[in-house]
Amino acid sequence: MSTAPAVTDATFAAQVLASSKPVLVDFWAEWCGPCRAVGPILDQILLENGDKIDIVKLNVDENPQTAALYQITSIPAMKVFQNGEVVKTIIGAKPKPAIEADLAAFIG
Secondary structure: OOOOOEOOOOOHHHHHHOOOOOEEEEEEOOOOHHHHHHHHHHHHHHHHHOOOOEEEEEEOOOOHHHHHHOOOOOOOEEEEEEOOEEEEEEEOOOOHHHHHHHOHHHHO
16 A cells, blocks of 8 residues: 555645645545555655655545546656646556656655
8 A cells, every 4th residue: 555645626725726735635536546556656766755755645536526636637647746746647557757847856
């Protein structure tokens, strides 16, 4: 099980949009194999960089409003929010070094 906390349609604004630090939202689903592959990588990044960035998970099947609002059409999709705005989008499963490179502006 992931160490990254889950967010829902109901908690998204408070936990993500109102956060004082960057938040990576992992849009995922239980049935998505690549999503399950990315989960442990994000957990590692969170453990190593939790002081600089928060990482949360949003199940697109259980929270369709937020997924639709951010036009999530394929998963895994990760979006970094800063000051309530999307500042980075990462699509697809990638190895840890590639995700860390994508996040360099936030964790570097």
